[in-house]
Amino acid sequence: MHIGMKIYYDLHTGNVILNTGxxxxxxxxxxxxxxxxxxxxLAERIPETVGMLELDYGAYAADRAEGGMITRIDLETMEPLFTYPDxxxxxxxxxxxxxxxxxxxxxxxxTLLLKAQSGALSERADFVEDVIAEMAVQVYE
Structure with missing residues (x-):
């Protein structure tokens, strides 16, 4: 059986109180x-002032492997926030x-969006160049 970590945090600050691992x-x-x-x-806290975030087993494994530690919960998005060693x-x-x-x-x-936009702009520029070349041919005939 695999059990993900539970993050207990202060409901007012988002600061992590306990990470069960x-x-x-x-x-x-x-x-x-x-x-x-x-x-x-946890026992020394008032339960109503403590929130809990349950994560799936293996969640954020790459971040933790890089030395990241969950130190706070973003109270707006309910996403964990990490600190990494400098x-x-x-x-x-x-x-x-x-x-x-x-x-x-x-x-x-x-990056994918920017590549798509760049490709579209390149195609448009090619089209404009072709139109200008055709207009030039007609003007000089």
Whole structure:
């Protein structure tokens, strides 16, 4: 059995309180109430002030492999925000941002759109050049 991670976060700030991590093998899915009993970081909180985001097993694996840590939840989109270690200064604090994998996806989509637009503009320019050449031939005849 594979169980994805649960991210518990402060409902007012989005800051992560607890990441349960992924589990596999002979494991059992726990309830929110059980987690509040088992984890001290949750037990000391008022349950109504804590949100929970459940992720599928393997979600954001590439981001985590790159050293990304979920540190906040975007309260508008309900997407996890990551911090990644700075290769130059690993100790420097980082501002949470969307997952790099999501940013790459968005850039790939934008690249496809830009390529299509560029192709259409190129075809239009070729057409305009052909029209101008035909007009020039007729003017000089």
């Amino acid at each position: 992924e589990r596999s093998g002979d494991v059992v899915q726990t309830t929110r109430e059980q987690d509040f009993e088992v984890y001290s970081s 290769p130059v200064d690993p100790e420097a604090p980082q501002e949470p941002r969307p997952a790099l994998s999501k940013q790459v996806e968005a850039l790939e989509q934008e």
